[in-house]
Amino acid sequence: MVTTTVATAVTMIATMIxxxxxxxxxNQASVETIVDSMLTRLEKDGFIKxxxxxxxxxxxxxxxxxxxxxx
Numbered sequence: 001m002v003t004t005t006v007a008t009a010v011t012m013i014a015t016m017i018x019x020x021x022x023x024x025x026x027n028q029a030s031v032e033t034i035v036d037s038m039l040t041r042l043e044k045d046g047f048i049k050x051x052x053x054x055x056x057x058x059x060x061x062x063x064x065x066x067x068x069x070x071x
Contacts, residue, residue, distance in 0.1 A: 039058070042048045049061040 039048070039050070043050050049066060050058045051061055053059050
C-alpha cells in the first residue's frame with residue numbers, strides 16, 4: 001500500500017524531472033531562432049508585411065504605411 005508521503009515524493013520527483021527537462025529543451029532553442037521562424041511564418045501566411053532596410057535587416061511595415069495609399 002502506498003502512503004501519502006510516498007505518493008507526494010513520487011509526484012514531486014516527477015514534477016522536478018519535467019521542469020528541468022523543459023528548461024533543458026528551452027536552452028537548446030535560442031530566442032532569436034524562434035522569433036525569426038515565427039515572423040517568417042506570419043509573413044508567409046499573409047498576417048504581416050515586411051521589408052528589408054539599408055542594412056539588410058527585416059523590418060515590419062506599419063499599418064499606416066499600408067493603408068495610406070488606399071485612402
